[in-house]
Amino acid sequence: MLNNKTIGVVIPCYNEASQITMVIESMPEFVDRIIIIDDVSTDQTIDVVLNYIKENNNNSSLQLTSNLRTEITPTIYNRADIEVHQKNIEEVKKFHPNEILNNNPDHEKIILIKHLKNGGVGASVATGYKWCKDHDIDCAVVMNGDGQMDPNELESICKPIVEEGIDYVKGNRLIHKSAWVIIPRIRFLGNSILSILTKIVSGYWGISDTQSGYTAMSNHALNSIPLFKIYKRYGMPNDVLVKLNIAFCTIREVKIKPVYGVGEQSKLNVVKVTFPILFLLIRSFFTRLHTKYLIRSFHPLFLLYWISFIIGIINMYFLYHLLANFFVPDSKTPTDYLIIFIFLTISGFQSLLFAMWMDIQDNERLSR
Numbered sequence: 001m002l003n004n005k006t007i008g009v010v011i012p013c014y015n016e017a018s019q020i021t022m023v024i025e026s027m028p029e030f031v032d033r034i035i036i037i038d039d040v041s042t043d044q045t046i047d048v049v050l051n052y053i054k055e056n057n058n059n060s061s062l063q064l065t066s067n068l069r070t071e072i073t074p075t076i077y078n079r080a081d082i083e084v085h086q087k088n089i090e091e092v093k094k095f096h097p098n099e100i101l102n103n104n105p106d107h108e109k110i111i112l113i114k115h116l117k118n119g120g121v122g123a124s125v126a127t128g129y130k131w132c133k134d135h136d137i138d139c140a141v142v143m144n145g146d147g148q149m150d151p152n153e154l155e156s157i158c159k160p161i162v163e164e165g166i167d168y169v170k171g172n173r174l175i176h177k178s179a180w181v182i183i184p185r186i187r188f189l190g191n192s193i194l195s196i197l198t199k200i201v202s203g204y205w206g207i208s209d210t211q212s213g214y215t216a217m218s219n220h221a222l223n224s225i226p227l228f229k230i231y232k233r234y235g236m237p238n239d240v241l242v243k244l245n246i247a248f249c250t251i252r253e254v255k256i257k258p259v260y261g262v263g264e265q266s267k268l269n270v271v272k273v274t275f276p277i278l279f280l281l282i283r284s285f286f287t288r289l290h291t292k293y294l295i296r297s298f299h300p301l302f303l304l305y306w307i308s309f310i311i312g313i314i315n316m317y318f319l320y321h322l323l324a325n326f327f328v329p330d331s332k333t334p335t336d337y338l339i340i341f342i343f344l345t346i347s348g349f350q351s352l353l354f355a356m357w358m359d360i361q362d363n364e365r366l367s368r
Contacts, residue, residue: 001030002155005138005162006062008033009154010128012121016145017044021052023143024110026151032062035111035131036145037098037124045145049112050101060109064135068092088134094228095130096123121213122236126227133222138162141216148259149214157216160252166368167221167249170207170237171214171256182258194238194277201285202241203292204251205360206367211237214256221249235277242284246292250368299362304355311348315341 001007009031013020020036027034038046068089072082096119101112113127125142132140139161143149153171160166173179174195180188191211198210215237224247231239244251293302318341325331 001032001062002139002158003162006032006064006136007139007141007158007162008035008128008132008135008137009141009143010125010132011036011143011145012039012124012128013037013041013045013145014039014118014121014124015041015043015045017041017048019147020045020048020145022147023145023151024049024052026147028151028154030155031109032060033064033109033111033132033135033137035113035128037113037115037127039115039120039124040118046101046112046114049110053102053108053110053112058108058110060107063106064137065106066134067136068134091228092130095127096232098127120232120236121234122230122232122239125236126230126232129217129222129227129230133219133227136219137222138219139216140219140222142213144213150257150259153214153254153256156254157214157256160254160368161216161218164368165218165250166252167218167224168244168251169216170209170251170253171212172207172209172253173212173256173258174209175253175255176257179258182260184260197278197281198238198241200356201238201281201288203245203288203359203363204241204367205363207241207251207253209253210241212256213237215240221247224249231280233276234273235280238277238281239284242288245363245366246288246296248366250366252368299358301355301358301362304351304358308348308352308355311344311351315344315348318344 007030009027011020011023011034013036016023024034024036036049038049067085070085072078072085074082097116098113099116101114102108102110105111111131113131115124115127119127128142129140139158141154141157143151143154149171157169157171160169173183174188174191183191191209195208195210199205199207202210221244225240225243230236230243241251289302289305293299318337321337322333322341325333
């Protein structure tokens with residue numbers, strides 16, 4: 001425990017047999033549960049974890065029982081609580097199929113969950129989050145199974161949640177003084193570009209290093225977002241940020257060091273994930289606008305964003321004709337088309353700037 005709050009560490013694993021023991025043994029004492037999710041590894045990851053559990057004392061002094069087993073006595077005032085409880089029970093079917101390999105998970109510190117089919121890192125994190133939510137974990141941290149996250153920084157990741165009530169804390173490697181030296185150039189550039197796009201998409205304009213997986217989520221946040229809808233692949237951190245913003249969750253970044261060269265093997269195929277992540281960001285942006293600024297609470301920025309988009313689409317017609325006339329010999333650019341194009345460009349740009357400014361102002365309160 002930390003500040004009398006329970007700490008659970010979710011470790012998504014895929015072929016981490018060579019690294020997972022090091023990650024487990026480096027875990028700080030205040031961690032109450034280590035939830036390892038094996039995403040159908042083709043190596044010996046499960047056997048390594050099971051042997052570690054067998055050869056080491058895995059008993060915990062803290063018993064954690066799933067709240068799904070709790071029965072709520074109906075009264076005239078608690079119908080909402082009963083409905084939420086029933087929803088939590090039923091949503092288990094919406095998560096990736098899995099099974100717990102522990103004999104006595106209520107009393108064991110290391111919880112090993114096996115996916116029955118490969119789902120991706122996002123699906124593994126969602127499974128771990130669901131376990132933490134069902135066992136009322138106060139702070140759920142995500143650490144990769146490859147050893148690229150320093151356990152000594154775990155306390156600084158958790159403290160804003162357990163001491164100040166922040167909903168979501170994420171590590172930021174880009175602001176560390178060694179970032180430009182340690183992080184490979186292509187990763188640094190790609191991360192920076194995705195961070196800029198995710199600022200706009202998520203509404204958390206003050207964040208960077210959006211691809212950092214070293215994060216902590218409060219129990220309030222776990223119960224505020226649809227965990228089973230978390231994007232299943234490498235765009236998971238971006239998708240989670242959008243869902244948290246829609247739920248009005250507070251966020252903070254803490255400086256962490258970039259870690260490379262500890263035996264990890266990158267499983268990221270840049271070409272394969274680039275376009276799916278871009279499509280995810282576009283879809284997520286419009287989902288946030290529609291859900292947060294139209295359905296839940298109407299805000300003028302919704303109209304301003306859409307006005308700028310519509311003007312941009314209409315302006316493409318005039319741009320096409322202007323370019324067509326420009327490249328045709330002896331043709332004259334229509335003056336009225338040029339005036340309309342300039343007017344629409346200025347109007348659309350102004351609408352976009354005002355919408356972004358309102359977006360920044362409205363979400364400033366969520367960055368602590």
